[in-house]
Amino acid sequence: MARCADIPASFEKDLVTFINLTKMVNYKDLGLVNTREMFAKAIKGGYAIPAFNFNNMEQLQAIIKAAAETKSPVILQVSKGARNYANATLLRYMAEGAVEYAKELGWEHPQIVLHLDHGDSFELCKSCVDSGFSSVMIDGSHLPYEENVALTKKVVEYAHQYDVTVEGELGVLAGVEDEVSADHHTYTNPEEVIDFATRTGCDSLAISIGTSHGAYKFKPEQCTRDPKTGRLVPPPLAFDVLDAVMEKLPGFPIVLHGSSSVPQEYVDIINANGGKLPDAIGIPEEELRKAAKSAVCKINIDSDSRLAMTAAVRKVFNEKPQEFDPRKYLGPARDEMEKLYKHKIINVLGSEGKAE
């Protein structure tokens, strides 16, 4: 701001603060909700809320249509990379538009959360709180324990002033997702969870029990091969770790990241139409169904939607090489993603009809 000679410096500082405050957007004004009530109901009801990542309009349309038509609460999840890709300002209006679109589809009281996935700094989390997010994740899981506690607590103290809920993380997941990557996972230590949840005041906790980011969740040598199909069978999730965490923190909302199942139909379509995804492998849906019935109340799914989209686009490109209208390949991609989201809601997470 340019200095004005007639205004004392202290007043100018107040003015800048005031202008910044008026630029802040509270999620409640956009029609969004935080995760608190949603998670409490999910734990009691034995189901989980879908957290679908999105980067573009077609994905957002598909998520909202699937959620509205099944009346499922839904978490729209945006990573730092996705927020930069979409543009933070545009995103704020897309979220507001999503709520209005849901109503237009006949969902009278949409329960939609806008959530930051893998926030890596206080500043990023603050910026999201200030621009309409109703929930943020601060991922300090790669930091030494005490630093993770301090960073998470700082984010919680800021976010709670605006009734924005906060997800923390303990334990490290393997795999690659945007800026997050690790070679191997370290299971969450159940002995640390009470201390972490109490000292940080976080509203939910992402834990590591063997799920993993990306479409290559396990190396072939970690898996066995099904003799009939020749496909890889992944090692089971560490449900004993989950049970121990639930025993330490009864009724506390638990989050699973990296929970795509990598449907082999999509991998096959991609590979049959010029793609190259050998040995892509995910988490079996039976295991996620089991987790959804426990204190796990948020299940993150990103790769499956990327695969659905890529399979549909590749198919059109291969079968109709003369096609160059984006609606003709992004349209089928959107339909395929909607089908996938509905399948997850109805058959895996059990959240259908939970937001009438």
Ligand SMILES: [Zn+2]
């Ligand atoms: Zn994640």
